Amino acid sequence: MIKIALIGAGKMGISHLAILGAHPDVEVVGVADTTKMVTEVLSKYTNFQCFSDYNKMIEEERPDAVVVAVPTKYHASLVERLLNEGIHVFVEKPFCLNVNDGIALTKIANEKNLVNQVGYHNKFIGTFLEAKKLIDQGAIGEILHFSGDMNGPVVIKQKQSNWRSKPEEGGGCLMDYAAHLIDLINYLVAPISNIQGAILKSFYSGAVEDSVFSLVETENHISGVINVNWSDETYRKMSTQVTIIGSEGKIIVDATELKVYLKNDIVSSNYTKGWNIKHINDFSEDVDFYLRGEEYSAQMDHFIKAVQQKVPNHINNFESAAQTDYVIDLIRNYNN
Amino acid sequence: MKRILFGDNQFFGVNHISDEKSRAQAIRFKEDATILNTLDKAISNGVTTFMCTTHDRIAPLCDTIRKDPEKYEGFMMYPCLPYAHKYANAVTELGIVGTLKQYVPGNFFASIFKGGYAFVSKDYISMMELMIDAEMKMFAGINTPVIFLQNVITDLLLGLGMKDFFRAYHSYIKHKYNAEPGYITMNMPKLLDFLESAGIENPIICSSINIDGFRMSGGKELYEHTLRTRNLRAIAMQVLSGGATPPQKAIEYICSLPGIESILFGASSKANIQETVSLIRQYDKQFQFSEL
Structure with missing residues (x-):
């Protein structure tokens, strides 16, 4: 099982969470969001463990990988922090506000041999x-x-x-x-x-x-x-x-x-x-769980397989x- | 449920295998009269159940149907809630909290916000009930014996594992609307397991079932096995895989499967409606005979 956490449970985050929740190889170890209503509903009605502070989540749960779906301006600093902790990262698109940040993050991810993927579905x-x-x-x-x-x-x-x-x-x-x-x-x-x-x-x-x-x-x-x-x-x-x-x-x-x-x-x-x-x-391949389109499950499955080292990390x-x-x-x- | 149900995708520019066709359909069905005319053609072919999303354009159709009870005697509508694009666009614009503020009727939401987020679990369930009522308003006075949860919501709740919402939906539809709750999904076998684990037995589940295995998550064999061995009232949709398979072959397959109570299809032209209906009747007869 791959231990995955989610940071940012907005529209895309919730959608990723449902796909992760249904994935047989994934254990969702935590969901972090700053909107109290969102974490409250998730804590009340699901089995996901929720955090208002992602730092606490990372420290306590030690995920293998994190899905980042927060507003774009937070991507660079957050992804850098995760990579430095040795965590594989899937981040929503667009990648970074500043091109140089993206280039620097690419370098870190490659040096540390961490799986890195962006949500261009x-x-x-x-x-x-x-x-x-x-x-x-x-x-x-x-x-x-x-x-x-x-x-x-x-x-x-x-x-x-x-x-x-x-x-x-x-x-x-x-x-x-x-x-x-x-x-x-x-x-x-x-x-x-x-x-x-x-x-x-x-x-x-x-x-x-x-x-x-x-x-x-x-x-x-x-x-x-x-x-x-x-x-x-x-x-x-x-x-x-x-x-x-x-x-x-x-x-x-x-x-x-x-x-x-x-x-x-x-x-x-x-x-x-x-x-x-x-x-x-004529082309779409079966997915195990479908939400809004095969591509959303397929991209997450690809990320998970890359973390499991079953496929190379070359798409997105x-x-x-x-x-x-x-x-x-x-x-x-x-x-x- | 009747054997054949008429769907509404064609009216609102929903086509799963061609964006181009979907835009052409949106142009074709600009006028409500054109939609009603097509519905009449379905009715004259003996298809008297219309399964439809709670799209804004359904409201004026409901008005027409209410005004002419004689003509629409025996006519039924199966609402599918909610019209998810409306909320999806709103979430992009307003965020999750903003969307709820906008769409939960009355000042219900304002009043629970005042409490400094001190919500209790019942509040969210009541919020869902209010949203169901808002979506169901347009169907007042119309026979709606089955009310469906749209697949985006069903599958989202399924992926998140929100059993309580399924239970609450199930019981609210039964008690408030005296109707059968139904579920549209792209993940039929998974959903059935989940509903059963939530204590919901023999549910009405509408899912893609077709000879091509299109949008049958987990695979065609698993679906066939589920239909053969489990307790559910199955409705097959996307039986023509979006129009890519010859209708004869597609309908023959569907009619040969055990455990399918109803077949949902949509079509724009009189000829296509007639063809699909008569194919279903023809193959139903054939497979009934072969069972005897």
Whole structure:
């Protein structure tokens, strides 16, 4: 059994906690949160041991691993503290407010040989994984251009402020939302290294942007467009779509559907010349416990397996998340 | 419960295997009249139970149904609460405490906050009861013999191991609404174990069951084994795996399984409703005969 503790029982934290609670290889040794109502409900109605002070939890329970789901501004110091205690860390996205913090944490984690993972769950969605496989196989030839679209109904009216509406705390569409798309493009295409133009526009939020429009270039000089708007109520929930144009075809992929257009048949595969349409149920792998999507269980399972040394720690590690932080920074700086 | 139940995903842009289709459906069902028209087609095919989330758009449909008792005689609705996206978006914006403040009716929440967080366990259960009442308001006067807990909440409570909330939900639905409590889940075998351990016997459980094993957590074999050997009133949903499998093959599989009391499906067109209904009836007959 792996002893895991949770710090931060907000929306993502509670969701992780339910997944950890149902995992056969995990013993949840503690939950820390500063909201008294949350720890009170959990103490009253669950068997989880709750703490208002995470330091006390770490000292008393000595977890093998910790899941961190606190507001982004606390990530760097908290993760550093955990790594220095020799604890494996899963932390929610985005990784760090400051790129250098992320790089430093990557170094510590690697030096201490600790498992490190960030919650970019798209990389556990079957359609995106299949797209990556096709791209790596050269199915659409040389990549010429891509466009990434992400829309959803997060902020659809003027609203009261919380940490998500404070830029200095990691709020705003770029850090909190577009991060997913940037991370996915870094993975599917190549790391973005250059920004040719960026507009960060606020529609309702005032202090932070509600949209990110940017012209970008990857380190191997592939051009792309990023188009993110979290104030679009015509989308029922977050929707992420990437279109990749290659010399031999094109891929349009989102979390449910993979559309592949090929100029020629691919020998010994089930992809043929013309359009090929696949759906998530063609790829999604069974999980033992499902909550809100296979990807949330799959990413946590991957983290647990990495701690058990059953799989390498190569998906969503700190290094790749720091790279995403870097692109966020580039876009922010271009705009300023 | 009737053998065939009609679902509502298609009306509200919910499609598990295509975001694109889901947006097209949201456009198609913009008008309430279009939804009612499709419901009428289901009714004329003998499908008189409508299982629906407590989406805002259900309220005007309820009004129409109440106004025409003759036309909707024998018609039943199975509410599924809550409409989770509403709360999920609110939690992102307002936090957990802020969301409860906003959605727990009246000044109940304000009054328990005044006490400096000195809550007793009963308060949270009463809070849940108030939220159930708020969600159920729109169904007043409509026959709702089964009331479901939506899968996001069921599975969250399951993962957290919150037995008391299941017990409280179960008993509140029975006593206050004189209805059967039902549970939607993506983790049917696990949920059944858990409900039984909470003292809830032979529960109504609605879960994905399909030939492809899609969204059947723990695996298709475990589901089949559970259906064969355990006590539950099972409803199969996502029987067409979101539309990816040929209907004939999908329905044949479902009808061949023992222990499934009802089949839930949703469709937008008259032709699809007819096809699914007649396939279920055809295979039901075939498997009944083979049992004799």
